[in-house]
Amino acid sequence: MAGYRIWQLLFAVWAVSGSGVEVSAQFVGYYRTKDCGIAEAIVTQAVTQAFNQDPSVAPALIRLLFHDCFVEGCDASILLDPSPENPNVEKRSGPNLSVRGYEVIDAAKTQLEKTCPLTVSCADIVALAARDAIVLTGGRHFEMPTGRLDGMVSSTASADANLVSTESSARELTQKFLAQGLGQDEMITLSGAHTIGRTTCAQVTPRLYNFPGSPNGVDPTLDFDYALHLKQVCPQGGNPNSVVQLDPVSPNTFDNMYYTNGVTGRVLFASDIALFADHQTEFASNLNSENAELWQIKFSNALIHMASNKIKFGRPDEEGEIRQNCRLTNARFAATANMSRSAHNHGA
Template identity: 65%
Template sequence: MARVRTWLQILALVAALRYSSVQVEAQLMVGFYRTRNCLYAEAIVRQTVTAAINDDPSVAASLIRMLFHDCFVEGCDASILLDASPQNPVPEKDAVPNVSIRGFEVIDAAKAALEKTCPSTVSCADIIALAARDAVELSGGQSFNMPTGRLDGTVSSADSAASSLPSPLSSTIELTQMFLEQGLSQDEMITLSGAHTIGSTTCKQIMSRIYGFDGTKTGVDPNIDFDYALYLRRLCPEDGNTSRSVPLDSVSPNKFDNMYYMNGITGRVLFPSDTTLFEDGQTQFASKLNSQNEDLWEVKFANAMVHMSSIKVKTAWPDQRGEVRLNCRVTNAGK
C-alpha cells in the first residue's frame, strides 16, 4: 500500500510541473545568436568540441554528464563551472557527484574563442548545452537543434549538488521523484539514462557488486550476469587498483547507441540505479522498448535533452536574473 501511495504522489507531480517547464522552454530559441550578430557561435563550439573528442573520445560522455549535473542544480546556468570564491566558497564542482566530471577545459577553450569573435555575447550555460549536443552527434548519435538564450548564474553550492543529483544506488522511485521535481517525466528519466552507453566509472564504484555481496555464495550481486561479473573481476582484482577505469558499455564504449538497454536486459550494467530500470515493473517495458528500437530511442533522447536543458533557465525576460560571464569559472562581480 505504501508503494502504491508513493507512485500516486509521484504521478500527481506531473501536472503541476509540466506547465512550468513548458513556460521556461518558450523563453529559448533555436539560432538565438544569429539575432545577436554572432552567426558562428554554434560552429565555434562545435569546432572546439570536435578537436577535444578527436584527441580523447571519452570526453564526450563527460560533456553530456556536465549538462545533466548543471541543470539539476540551480537550473541550466553554468553554476557547475564556477571555481571556489568568497561568494561561493564550496561550489558545485567540489561536490562528491561532480569530482569525476571532466571537460571543463573544453568549455574554457570554446569561451575563449567566442570572446575573440563575439565579446560578452555567448553565455557559458549555452556553451555547455551546445557542447553536450555536439558530443552526442560526434559520438555517433542523432543530430538535433539546441535552443539557446540562457544566461549564467552567480550561485554555486556543493551542498545543493549533493542533495539534487541522483546516486548510483538510487531506486526507480527515487529516480522518478528526482526527475519529476525537475519537470521531467519517468520516460524521460529512462531515456536519458541511456547516456550511460558511453563513458566509464572506476573499479571502486563496482567492487561491492562483484566481491562479498551479502547473501550469495559467489559474492556477486545476483542481478549481474555472472559471466559479466567474471569479466569485471579481471578488470578489477580484489586487491588491485580501485581507480582503474571501467567502461559503462563493454561492447561499444565510445559509440552513442542503444547498447545500454541491450546490456541492461542481460544484466550487464554497472550501477544499481541502472539495474533497477530493468527489474522494476514500472520501468521494464520502456527500457525493453528502447533496446528494440534504436531510432525511436535516439529521437526520444534528443527531445529529452532539449527539455532537460530548459530547466529553470535564467534569461533577461521578464527581469535580469543572470549574466553573460566573461570567464566561465568566475562571476563578473568576482572577476
C-alpha cells in the first residue's frame, strides 16, 4: 500500500511541476488544479439528490465502482453503451446485468459539462460517487484521489473473466482480487460492502429449497431463523425478482454488521459464507465484526487502493480521454452527432 502511494505522489509532483508537458495524474484535489474546484461538490449534489429520492442508489453506486475497477481498471468502461462497432460491452456481462446507478453518473456529468466542459472524467465521477454513497449511508468520510482518464475499451468477455461469482471459494476470491493487485485482507475488508444493498430471490432460493445433501432442503450454513425469514420473503415458486436485503439487521447503514451477520450465518451468498468458513479467511473476517472503527478505516483504504487500480493517466488520447457523454467514447459521440446533423439536414 505504502509503495503505491509514494509512487503516486512522486508522479503527481512530477506531473504538476517538473514535467513541462500537460499530463494528468491521480491525487486528492486534482480538479482544483484544473480550474474546476467545484467538481467534487457537483458530484456530491447529484448523488445526494438521487439518494434523497431513492436511498437504494447508494449501494448501487458502490458496486458500480467495484465492477468498473475489476475490468480494464477504474476507467468508466462499465458505463459504455453497446454500439454498432462494439455491441459486446461490459454492461452485457452476466454479473453486470443487475448493476444500477448509471443515471446518477449521467446527472453529475451533465451538470459538470455545463460548469467545466471536457474536464472531469466519468471514471472520477464513479469513484467520487461511491465515496459519497458511503458517507450518505453513515460510513466514514475520506478523500478520494482523482485524475483518472476514461477508457475506450469495453468487453463482455473481459468482464466475464474478471468479475467474481457468488459460487467462488475463499481461495478463488483471493486469486481474483490478487489478480487486481488487492490482498486477501483487502478482499475480506471490501466484502463488507454487503452491509448495504440488495439482491433478488433468484440468487437466494437455491439455498432455501432442494439444497443438495440437506435433509430439510435448506443450506445448513444458514441460520435457522434467518432461513425461515428468507422463506417468507422468497416463497417457493414466488417472484424471482422480489428484493432481498443483503443485511437483515441494518440494511441501509454502512456499518460492520456484515461480519456479525457472517459469524451468525446471516449472509446470503455462498461466497460470503466462504469467508467465515475457510480457515485462511475466518480469523480476519471475525476480527472485522469486533472492531467497527478499524474496519471503516481499513475499508476506505482498501477502496482507495481498488480505485487506483490500473488507472489511465497520461496525455488524454494516448491511453484514455475525458468523455463528453459517459455512455459513449468521444469518437462514438462525434459519430452520433454527425449522424443526427445529417438526418436533420436531410429532413430540412
